[in-house]
Each structure stands twice: as structure tokens, then as C-alpha cells.
């Protein structure tokens with residue numbers, strides 16, 4: 004990726020907005036209702052997979068009304084740029100025993116499916132009361148392992164996307180919308 008040195012550099016990398024802030028907000032409200040229905044007043048633990056899901060988590064947790072705790076795990080599959088290394092590493096783990104919790108894994112995007120496949124295996128082995136996966140974005144055409152979320156708010160084609168928590172080389176997470184990343188060097 005080219006160096007990002009200015010606001011103009013950021014703007015040049017935004018090819019087009021594919022999901023607006025309003026669309027994100029509307030879908031997250033619906034997801035909150037769905038989660039309330041699933042648990043019917045029972046407490047939940049939202050486990051945010053860092054770093055990409057931190058913005059989604061912040062909005063999603065305020066869209067649910069069931070009693071809610073928050074946990075963080077850091078799973079890395081993309082080390083830089085837009086190419087997956089295929090290696091999933093847990094670089095920061097939960098600091099609690101989850102065996103008495105209804106757990107929802109909160110993810111930014113499911114691409115090959117490798118990250119969540121591994122994270123789900125790890126968390127299932129800890130015997131939570133229940134385990135579900137909610138992802139903001141789903142790119143089903145890129146799957147390399149068979150994996151389906153319990154709830155995917157938006158299904159998108161095979162674009163590399165940035166914004167609303169998603170990065171390219173650690174930039175663009177602060178954009179308030181989801182945009183297609185401009186891969187071409189000259190635009």
C-alpha cells in the first residue's frame with residue numbers, strides 16, 4: 004500500500020461508499036432486536052474480535068437491552084495489506100471463564116472463514132452455556148472453510164473494504180461508513 008500522509012491520501016483510497024452510516028445504524032438496530040429475541044431477558048457476553056469489530060461492538064451493545072457484559076479477544080489473520088496469510092493467531096485472550104455465559108462472538112467480516120472457524124473451536128472447548136456468531140459483513144464467495152454466522156448484517160461481493168473498524172495497513176478504521184478500497188495505484 005502507498006504511504007498515507009494526508010487526508011487527500013485517505014480520500015484517494017476510498018473508491019466508493021458501499022454501506023452508508025445510516026444503513027449501518029438501521030441494520031444494527033434490527034440486529035439488537037434479534038439478539039433481544041434470542042435471549043429473552045437473559046444475560047449475554049459479547050466477545051469482540053479485535054481490532055476490526057470495535058466500532059461495530061460499540062454500536063451493537065447499545066442496540067441490545069438484555070443484560071450485557073463485554074469481552075475482547077485479538078485474533079489476527081491479516082498482517083498487512085490486503086492478502087491473508089492463512090495463519091490465525093490469538094494474540095490477546097479473554098480474561099474470564101466463559102462456562103456460565105451465553106456468548107456471542109462479534110466480528111467485523113467473514114472472508115475465508117478461517118479466523119472464526121478457529122475462534123469458535125477455541126471458545127466451544129471452554130463450554131459456554133451457548134455460543135453464537137454475529138458478523139457485520141459476510142463475503143461468502145471467498146470461503147475456504149465451511150462457516151456460517153448465526154447473523155450477518157450485510158452480504159457483500161468480493162471487494163476489499165475499509166471503514167467502520169475495518170482497516171488496510173491499520174488506516175481507515177475511523178471512517179463512519181464501509182467503502183470499497185481503491186486498489187489501483189494511480190487513482
Ligand code: IMP
Pocket residue numbers: 055080081087110111112113114115116117118119162163164165169170171
Ligand atoms: P477470514 O479469516 O479470512 O474470514 O478473515 C477475517 C478477517 O480478515 C477479518 O476479521 C478482517 O480483520 C480481515 N478482513 C477480511 N476481509 C477484509 C476486508 O475486505 N477488509 C478489511 N479486513 C478484512
Ligand code: MG
Pocket residue numbers: 052053054055056111112
Ligand atoms: Mg477482524
